[in-house]
Amino acid sequence: MRTKLDAVSVTAVLVAVVAISMTAPLTAYAAGPALALAFGRNALGLLTLGPGFLLIRRREVGKVMRGERFLVRGEQRRGVLFGVLAGTALAVHFVTFMSSTRMTSVAMATALVATQPVWQALIATVLNKRLPRATWAGLAVAVVGAAVASGADMRAGSGAMAGDALALAAAVAQAVYTALSEQARPDVSTPFYSVLCFSVCTVELLVACLVTGTPLGAFTGDTWLALLGLLIFPQLLGLFSLNFALGRVPATAVSVILLLEVPVAALIAWLWLGQLPVGTAWPGLLMIMLGVTVAMVADARRRDPAADGPGGRLASCTFPQPSLLALGSLPGEDAHAAVWRAARAGRSEEVEAMIRSLENQDIRAYGVKSSEATHWIEVRAVAAAIAGSHGLAARLWLTAARFHSSPPRGDLREARACLDRAVHELGEVEDDRVVEALAPVLRAMYEHVPDRHPDVRTSSADA
Structure with missing residues (x-):
């Protein structure tokens, strides 16, 4: 399918890449426990976006709360259950990812989290969905790249290796979240389902903070600025730019371009935090990006071209x-x-x-x-x-x-x-x-x- 990439579309995609790339550097910059930071980020996002979503769908919310939208009762209960489980997976993703940025380099954490499509494909095989050979080839390249990059961190100490493991766990949790959301069949709109997932995620993170005795408000001024930056850049500006770009550019092209998040995040971390991965890790990082790109393009090609149309x-x-x-x-x-x-x-x-x-x-x-x-x-x-x-x-x-x-x-x-x-x-x-x-x-x-x-x-x- 031919798609004309005008200046507005290119600008929207690039803004989305830069905004989303700020996630790991801002997280690494923020002080304070990762669990409290994960709660703070989700709570700010939920308080900012949740009321707007619920206001837009206020009639639907009222009907669901009164039990008037149980079109297929079994299906709705199933969807709500998946929403709760997806929210739990999202909480695990945020905690593990935000912890990993403290223990390994921003570039490594970002690249390893970008392997989410690898785990998504493995989940698909568990569900007995057949994948094309090109997808398996891309997955193999990405896995080898992750091994090469993580092997370079072995010389940096056990802390860096633990950070790599947490970043991989974050990727797996994100893949589980996506798989659960795909399986959900609730009789509610996407905004309502999103608010459900993020509400569950925020409440679970709050409970985890209370149970572990993690202080919630003992943040420095820089930490509050970092949380504000996480709200403004990836959560608001990144989300808006990404949705705008998807209205004008094929979804597969956007997904591939978003892999630029790895070098852009590394560049930001270098200029801002003076942080770079060890030199021998770069070949592994490039292999991860190449493998994930091949896997995503192969998966898109096995679908109908209409599925990758604008919007x-x-x-x-x-x-x-x-x-x-x-x-x-x-x-x-x-x-x-x-x-x-x-x-x-x-x-x-x-x-x-x-x-x-x-x-x-x-x-x-x-x-x-x-x-x-x-x-x-x-x-x-x-x-x-x-x-x-x-x-x-x-x-x-x-x-x-x-x-x-x-x-x-x-x-x-x-x-x-x-x-x-x-x-x-x-x-x-x-x-x-x-x-x-x-x-x-x-x-x-x-x-x-x-x-x-x-x-x-x-x-x-x-x-």
Whole structure:
């Protein structure tokens, strides 16, 4: 997919890189116990962003608190449980990462935490998800790089090695947090789920401080400035710039560019703290960045190109692989790119015309109930979500789920994924009448499409 990188997009990505790169240097600069710093950072972030998120979704919050949004009760309880577990993983991540910056160099801590995609892929294999060979190659390079870089720290003493181990633990905790969040299927919006996770994280860190007797307010002026910097740079400026960039630049490109956080953080630490990793660690750091880049690009290529389209909403969507497509009027350009561009521009009639044309081609080639034809129902659902028509998007995901679960194909995995998308879109709907109309249908379909092992293909006879 071709994407034009204008000056505004490049600036947004670079600002995000610099802002996020301030995390490790600011943490290393701050004095005080790591546990108290982790609590202070999360508490400030929650107090700053939480009320705004909850105000935006105040109707939803009220309904959830009154128990009126239990569209699929089992699913919501499951989502809340995952939110609590994800918040716990997040607390572990912050404590281990903030501790590691005190014991090893900023560059080492940042690079080792950047191995999160490695652990994410390993978690995926535990869940029996198949990974392409290129992903495994990238993971192998990253692991070797981590071993080389950490081996250089062996000569720096046991403290540096312990810092490396804590940084790796932070990466694993972040991967667990991401995996739990991906598995969560709550009947609430993303802001509500985020506030839930960060609230759990903050409360658990507070309890840990109280149990261990860690002082919460005994910070120096420099430490308070560092906490303020952590709030302003990575949490506010970094988050805003990153979300803005994802609206204009493919998510995979942004993820790869964000690996510049390692050298930028090292540069900041050198200029500000006079800190650099030992010379023999640099080859390992470069191998980590190279391996993670290869793994991320390989993972993106195995997904539908639409999943990497502009916009945060598209970045989180995964589609079944469609047939090879081409628009005669757009030579050399991916069909989905034109659909997403028109959808974002609000040209709904043009979007429908393009989808209908491509859908008809696949119906003629593969049949009306084929996965290739069903794919375009999913594309319509994403386009509807972009336009803000969440009720329509939910209906379309339900329709796609019916097609996936119908004989002779009976693909329960894809049907379940579509139902989860419907739950997410229904959580964004403000009109109670739409919710009341679709909730019973959603419940009934979940009963007929139970959880199955991701890679177990159930035949129609078994179903």
